[in-house]
Amino acid sequence: xxxxxxxxxxxxxxxxxxxxxxxxxxxxxxxxxxxxxxxxxxxxxxxxxxxxxxxxxxxxxxxxxxxxxxxxxxxxxxxxxxxxxxxxxxxxxxxxxxxxxxxxxxxxxxxxxxxxxxxxxxxxxxxxxxxxxxxxxxxxxxxxxxxxxxxxxxxxxxxxxxxxxxxxxxxxxxxxxxxxxxxxxxxx
Amino acid sequence: xxxxxxxxxxxxxxxxxxxxxxxxxxxxxxxxxxxxxxxxxxxxxxxxxxxxxxxxxxxxxxxxxxxxxxxxxxxxxxxxxxxxxxxxxxxxxxxxxxxxxxxxxxxxxxxxxxxxxxxxxxxxxxxxxxxxxxxxxxxxxxxxxxxxxxxxxxxxxxxxxxxxxxxxxxxxxxxxxxxxxxxxxxxxxxxxxxxxxxxxxxxxxxxxxxxxxxxxxxxxxxxxxxxxxxxxxxxxxxxxxxxxxxxxxxxxxxxxxxxxxxxxxxxxxxxxxxxxxxxxxxxxxxxxxxxxxxxxxxxxxxxxxxxxxxxxxxxxxxxxxxxxxxxxxx
Numbered sequence: 336x337x338x339x340x341x342x343x344x345x346x347x348x349x350x351x352x353x354x355x356x357x358x359x360x361x362x363x364x365x366x367x368x369x370x371x372x373x374x375x376x377x378x379x380x381x382x383x384x385x386x387x388x389x390x391x392x393x394x395x396x397x398x399x400x401x402x403x404x405x406x407x408x409x410x411x412x413x414x415x416x417x418x419x420x421x422x423x424x425x426x427x428x429x430x431x432x433x434x435x436x437x438x439x440x441x442x443x444x445x446x447x448x449x450x451x452x453x454x455x456x457x458x459x460x461x462x463x464x465x466x467x468x469x470x471x472x473x474x475x476x477x478x479x480x481x482x483x484x485x486x487x488x489x490x491x492x493x494x495x496x497x498x499x500x501x502x503x504x505x506x507x508x509x510x511x512x513x514x515x516x517x518x519x520x521x522x523x
Numbered sequence: 524x525x526x527x528x529x530x531x532x533x534x535x536x537x538x539x540x541x542x543x544x545x546x547x548x549x550x551x552x553x554x555x556x557x558x559x560x561x562x563x564x565x566x567x568x569x570x571x572x573x574x575x576x577x578x579x580x581x582x583x584x585x586x587x588x589x590x591x592x593x594x595x596x597x598x599x600x601x602x603x604x605x606x607x608x609x610x611x612x613x614x615x616x617x618x619x620x621x622x623x624x625x626x627x628x629x630x631x632x633x634x635x636x637x638x639x640x641x642x643x644x645x646x647x648x649x650x651x652x653x654x655x656x657x658x659x660x661x662x663x664x665x666x667x668x669x670x671x672x673x674x675x676x677x678x679x680x681x682x683x684x685x686x687x688x689x690x691x692x693x694x695x696x697x698x699x700x701x702x703x704x705x706x707x708x709x710x711x712x713x714x715x716x717x718x719x720x721x722x723x724x725x726x727x728x729x730x731x732x733x734x735x736x737x738x739x740x741x742x743x744x745x746x747x748x749x750x751x752x753x754x755x756x757x758x759x760x761x762x763x764x765x766x767x768x769x770x771x772x773x774x775x776x777x778x779x780x781x782x783x784x785x786x787x788x789x790x791x792x793x794x795x796x797x798x799x800x801x802x803x804x805x806x807x808x809x810x811x812x813x814x815x816x817x818x819x820x821x822x823x824x825x826x827x828x829x830x831x832x833x834x835x836x837x838x839x840x841x842x843x844x845x846x847x848x849x850x851x852x853x
Contacts, residue, residue, distance in 0.1 A: 364628025368775050370721035390707040
């Protein structure tokens, strides 16, 4: 794997730190006029998701991490593992609930998502920015009320609960932004 | 055609910033004209270079067939200006470019603009008075600054960390790093007092200095001040001052060292440190030493980074926003 020096630390660069794969978020060059230069780095541990601040002496280096984001199709969950497939090679990967984390509530069979692989093993799962899911549970709203005011909780077929307008009914398919968990629109 | 290929030829700053810069230069020139301080110009390309172990320089090839030699782009105009002072120029100032290799970031561009001036007969506190007056003038009508603060390096350390900056105790420093979450300090700094001071100052102290005010930090440890005189009453500190506004380091000044022997000893030390750290070799400025030998008048001098000053005046978040073309567009 390549080695990166502090001057190459850019947002998005994946490196190994304390034996964990990490992604650099921000790198600030700090140098007293007459003193030693440092790089103050904000970095996310890709295993734990935690963001930490670290300092390096200018010129120090870190080993790159073999981390790749791969588009995959979500196949199914068997209670213990979730299974994914690369659509071009049909290669399959499995990830436990700890790795899938919050993404689980947006994953519907056959939908595509992004699986982050570290050394070819799943490290994290990111759902598509927008998903279309079916409402399985919600209070009967007032038909014809399209004012959008208020709203009510609705449970979706993946288990996620989102706030929807009053006029949206059980059985309807809606579009949701997975980054914010917000209802976008009905899908005809 | 180039536009279509996505070649970005635009300046990194707005037209307003070009005007602000021109206006700033005018005000500075008027300030010094009113005080009969002479504007001078010195070479950017020289045979010798400052030996500061923490500065990396650019070199260039000077070809005058059949000879060729390596020359240095100046990291500051200090040495040439001191030679003018030794030749009885009287008080002088200069607005010029300076070059520092590898320095790039939110507050750094490897090529930047300095205002540097020397006042014959001034000690450090007189120079600090003048800095205060100049900055008050330059900030007039834009950002309202609170009363200027003057504080010693040692007391800043004491207040912010409880540590004694002048006396190194590995255990005290490491305990402080531990309790303050500076997890990398111990591995990076080891038993290097200077490195510890730089680490703690830049992480824990500097970001809080001069909130909407000019903060002048003086009395730096003598080991951090290669071109300054040591204080007459306390040789453990140097007559050096640094300027900060809103946590941004804006300038560095000295009551100038005029002892040629002492200056040469410090250069030799620094050159040895550079060799130990496998940094490119610096060439000692023999002409400066010869000038000091003849005699530098008692004087104080300071350099202020004008790009950073423009950042503060225009409330810009990055140095790129005040430069016509930052290094990435140069």
